[in-house]
Amino acid sequence: MRTNRLLxxxxxxxxxxxxxxxxxxxxxLNDSMSAHKTKTYVSGTFKAEYIINTQxxxxxxxxxxxxxxxxxxxxxxxxxxxxFGLDNATLRLGLDYGITDDxxxxxGRSSYLKTFDGYLKYKLLKQTEGPQMPLSVSILGxxxxxxxxxxxxxxxxxxxRTAYAVELLLARKVxxxxxxxxxxxxxxxxxxxxxDDKNDVFAVGLGGRMxxxxxxxxxxxxxxxxxxxxxxxxxxxxxxxGWDIETGGHVFQLVFSxxxxxxxxxxxxxxxxxxxxxxxxxxxxxxRNFNLKKTHK
Numbered sequence: 291m292r293t294n295r296l297l298x299x300x301x302x303x304x305x306x307x308x309x310x311x312x313x314x315x316x317x318x319l320n321d322s323m324s325a326h327k328t329k330t331y332v333s334g335t336f337k338a339e340y341i342i343n344t345q346x347x348x349x350x351x352x353x354x355x356x357x358x359x360x361x362x363x364x365x366x367x368x369x370x371x372x373x374f375g376l377d378n379a380t381l382r383l384g385l386d387y388g389i390t391d392d393x394x395x396x397x398g399r400s401s402y403l404k405t406f407d408g409y410l411k412y413k414l415l416k417q418t419e420g421p422q423m424p425l426s427v428s429i430l431g432x433x434x435x436x437x438x439x440x441x442x443x444x445x446x447x448x449x450x451r452t453a454y455a456v457e458l459l460l461a462r463k464v465x466x467x468x469x470x471x472x473x474x475x476x477x478x479x480x481x482x483x484x485x486d487d488k489n490d491v492f493a494v495g496l497g498g499r500m501x502x503x504x505x506x507x508x509x510x511x512x513x514x515x516x517x518x519x520x521x522x523x524x525x526x527x528x529x530x531x532g533w534d535i536e537t538g539g540h541v542f543q544l545v546f547s548x549x550x551x552x553x554x555x556x557x558x559x560x561x562x563x564x565x566x567x568x569x570x571x572x573x574x575x576x577x578r579n580f581n582l583k584k585t586h587k
Contacts, residue, residue: 332417335426335463336471338541338577339386341497342511342530343552344473347428347461349411350388353583358384358398359576360552362545367568375572382552402551403436417463428459434555450481453555457495467501473513477555484522491519493558505536509543513558520559528561532575543575 364378384398473495509532530547549557563569
């Protein structure tokens, strides 16, 4: 009798051990599958490479070329003689090329101070579905050089016409309708107007996109430059509103801004007007994407 009881206990213990081992193996298998589960990256945080003046985390895909036209008329408060600013215009033409899906390069030329610019942008992190990565992060480096003649010969030296910007683009697609971006920026000017002005300037931009229909959205952008960095001239924070319309391969954006320039080394520290006084520049951005990858028949 005792022998039978002992055998029964041993058999029960063995069965329990096997069940526990199976559960442990199943848990390990599930953990392994979860760890190797393919990540789903968030796409379409913004529809274009620019919120309005500030670049977004979006980039052309590999072997894609993006042609950008940025146009600003004169100030609305310039009166009927200038047709409320429509008689005057500032234009920037840009080309952006995707070296890889995460790295792109761009060049441009603006009529404002006859400025040439170039940049490199690299996507460091990509937002994923779920809690793995809540943000997309890109780093952007820009160099600008203006060529407009000045009264003093000192400015004819290219070295002193050059300025640099490094921006960290932190963006999140909150849901299918709302996307937000924060852009800390460091600016460096080889030459500043006075000894009281800083060669290195820090700023931060806040921007967002609100989708209102399948092909239209409203954008807003506000850039803050802390005081006591640019003191020789009065600088106001840049505030811009935009209306995006997507039409196939084009993204067309109507723009209202108190900044005339479209380059970070200029609109961040050279915005002299305010919305309250009607110093508003109406304009538009147009971008057209071209796929340069060869197709094999």
